[in-house]
Amino acid sequence: MAKQAKQLDDLFEDVLKDIYYAEKKILTALPKMAKAAQSRDLKAAFEKHERETQGQVDRLEKIFGLLEQTAKGKKCEAIEGLVKEGQEGIKELKGSPALDAALLATAQAVEHYEISRYGTLIAWAQRLDMPQAAKLLQQTLDEEKMTDEALTELAEAAINAEAQEAA
Amino acid sequence: MAKQAKQLDDLFEDVLKDIYYAEKKILTALPKMAKAAQSRDLKAAFEKHERETQGQVDRLEKIFGLLEQTAKGKKCEAIEGLVKEGQEGIKELKGSPALDAALLATAQAVEHYEISRYGTLIAWAQRLDMPQAAKLLQQTLDEEKMTDEALTELAEAAINAEAQEAA
Numbered sequence A, B: 001m002a003k004q005a006k007q008l009d010d011l012f013e014d015v016l017k018d019i020y021y022a023e024k025k026i027l028t029a030l031p032k033m034a035k036a037a038q039s040r041d042l043k044a045a046f047e048k049h050e051r052e053t054q055g056q057v058d059r060l061e062k063i064f065g066l067l068e069q070t071a072k073g074k075k076c077e078a079i080e081g082l083v084k085e086g087q088e089g090i091k092e093l094k095g096s097p098a099l100d101a102a103l104l105a106t107a108q109a110v111e112h113y114e115i116s117r118y119g120t121l122i123a124w125a126q127r128l129d130m131p132q133a134a135k136l137l138q139q140t141l142d143e144e145k146m147t148d149e150a151l152t153e154l155a156e157a158a159i160n161a162e163a164q165e166a167a
Helices: A008-036 A040-066 A077-092 A099-127 A131-165 B008-036 B040-066 B077-092 B099-127 B131-165
Strands: none
Touching (some): A008 A040, A008 A077, A099 B131, A131 B099, B008 B040, B040 B099, B099 B131
């Protein structure tokens, strides 16, 4: 056994910092995605999710508070990569009918990243006997899943068709 | 409208290359994760998924063939970040009872990345009237979802408890 081996509560904190970093990053990316989106519905979806994301950041800060810690992020390479992909897409696809489809794909990859992280955190919070944290995390997970479903509906209903048929 | 604006078929190819790169990367990471895993069930799950991943790579190569193209990857920063996280976890948590919980969390983040990418590709393949590609992609998506569920079951059943109670 390693000295001072990390335990589940250490991992919980690590992933909490990872998703806190990710949410803050997403908060800066969403207004750019909303501005770039061509479809009004997609623009509205990004704007709505920006407001939700602010609430999700607040929940994470509450959980840091439950741990008697100051909220602090830890660089998350996966989100860095996805946000970079989104920014490159905005630049590369400017004026293309496929821009919205690309924005949607990136947004859904981000949602799935968050869904996996919140799923993990909820399981660990339950195991660590932190019911208040688990409840806050569950509220966010529910929102993320609803956002992902809403994006899927947008993708299926209109955006892909526009990308294919326009231009 | 931009000159030579990208269309949905270009995006489809971009994301196909992205997930091809990701699957090949995962194929090199899974044996290391299986080797590091402490629980026999988790080890077996990673070994099983390594075999599945080889089949998923083969399917992607078939789809490149349908497009009359040679299979080619495109660096995917999100997977780079997740695989790096997994490798750091293996090093940092060696000998800790929390190692398996960390491996599981990373594996589930990878699964969710893949689930979002295959979901996107299926929607686009349908729109692009590529039923054969959509069918192959759907087979992989089903496998990825089953893998994610199996990992959730492992996480809930044993691994988290071990991480918390041991040491």
